[in-house]
Amino acid sequence: MAHHGEQHYNLDQRFDFNAATKKSIMTVLIIGAVILGIGIVMAMTGGHHEEAGEAGGHAFHWYERLYANLWINNVFFTGIAIVGVFFFAIQFAAQAGWSAPLLRVMLSLGSWLPYAALLMIATFFLANHDLFHWTHAYLFDKNNKELYDPIIDGKGAFFYWPMEKGTFPIFYVLRMVVFFAFWVFFFNKFKKISDQEDQLGGTSHWFKMRSWSAYFLVFFAVSSSISAWDWVMSIDTHWFSTLFGWYVFASWFVSGLSAITLLTIFLKGRGYLEMVNENHVHDLGKFVFGFSIFWTYLWFSQFLLIYYANIPEESVYFLERLQSDVYGGFIFVNIALNFVLPFLVLMTRDSKRHGVFLKLVCTILLVGHWIDFFLMIQPGTLGHNGGIGLMEVGMFLVYGSAVALVVLSGLAKKNLIAKNHPMLEESYHHHI
Incomplete structure (x- = not known):
């Protein structure tokens, strides 16, 4: 197949998801499960002294905290999965050539979507009254x-x-089912066209992918906003923000970009993706840098307008968080991890080209944006009974390692590089 000009790369490479890697991930999963278990036991034994709090004026139960954690992680990791598919589609809609060898890495995040769908729907039916005040x-x-x-x-x-x-709530549940059904449908469609291109070559698959990407992007624009209102904003039913869909998308997008960057650096460290050079890595770094600032811009826009207008029904959202002993500090942690650190570290050209800086920043961003979702979800569900303890840490590790297992298994099934992509040649010579 070596009909491209200066190609000396093995384009039939597959990621070998070996026993050692699986073992490391399983170890994290087990550690997470143990921490989660201890957290649950502590909540069950120590959870009798809370007075009736903001959570609808009833006594607080340990399992409410468990449900809130399930919801935070469902929403957070669903976002990372769908952003992988979204970023993949963007490459075709924009006719981008630089990203050709990274396409499979982006798309692989979507492998989590079917699991995310089951977990999300199951959690809703299990916990609806404990998470969503409007279900009463x-x-x-x-x-x-x-x-x-x-x-x-x-x-x-x-x-x-x-x-x-x-x-x-049939309309609500229907939306959840329809969004996941279409997201999984598009993910599978993209995989299928990708496979055909590997076997047959030519440009027809690229054009086909481009039109399917356009359909997906239109659907994603609508569904990502509505899912943000449904899954996050409806927790604080009295409050609303007109840019909330954008805000959740930005948080998801930075998390997804961080995951794509970490996965790329991980694969390169293992000797895969030889044709991905520091210019490609630099581009990923620029995306992470740019969209961290975009997220901050939206955070600030939402905060500033509400602060300045000072209308009680709007400002209650921030007062609940800023004046709280439990959440007040996390507002500042959120800004520090998701804006200040990435901004200062990734400002220089060199830091965006070197794995060590990107690994650090992307890991911090994943934790930071998890905290962002924690701040969106916990105050409205748990009131002053929330916080970050063993249960939160354990659940995050369990979900994170489960997602890693699913994504890497999906990645190992097919070639890592779309070898017949018409713009592969352009990507070889990518230089910035």
Whole structure:
């Protein structure tokens, strides 16, 4: 197949997901499970002294914290998976050539989507009343003078249409199922066209991929925003922000880019992806750098307008967090990890070309954006009973290593490089 000009690379390379790598990941998973277990036991035995808190005025139970953790990790890792597919599609829509040898790395993140779908839907049915205040029927009952909530009642149709409010949130569940179904469909479609291109060559698959990418991007634009409202913003049902869809997308996108960069550096360290040089790595570094600033811009826009307008129903969201003993400090941790550190470290050209800086920053960003989702989800579900303890750390490690196993297994099934991609030649000579 060596009909390209100066190619001396093995384009039929496959990632060997060997026993040693699996063992390392499994070790992390087991350590995470043990920490999670200890966290659960501690919550069960130590959890009797809380007074009825913000969480709907009822006594607090240990499993509510478990559910909140499941939800944080579901939303966070679903985002990383779908961003892999999104970034893949962007390369075709933009007719990008530089990224040709990295396409399979991006797409591999989507392997988590089917698992994410099952976990997300299962968690919702298991925990809906403990996570989502709007699932309680009494809020919609106008005869119940004390508990009726006109604001939530006004938003009720968004969850329950066409059924009666307060019954089964069919519209909400349907959206969740449809979004995941289409995301998985597009992921599989991209994989299939990719495989065909490997076998048959030619440019027709590239054009086909381009039109499918365009359909996906339109669907993603709508579904990523609505899923942000559904899965995160609806926790604080009284509050809303008009740029919330963008904000969640930005947090997902930085996390996904960090995961793609870490995966690329990991594979290069193992001797794969020979044709990926420091110019490609530099480009990934620029994306991570740029979108960290984009995330900060959205964070600041949302905060500044709410702060300046000072309307009680808007500012309550930030007051709940800033004035809290539990979450107040994390607001500053969030800004430091997701903006200050990446900004200072990745500012120079050299730092974006060297694996050691990128590994550090991307790892920090993954933790930082997990904290971002923690701050979006926990205050509204757990009130002052939240925080980052053993349960949170354990669950993060369990999910992270499970995602790593699934993604690397998916990556090992096919060639690492799209060897018949029409722009591979352009990518060889990529220099910035």
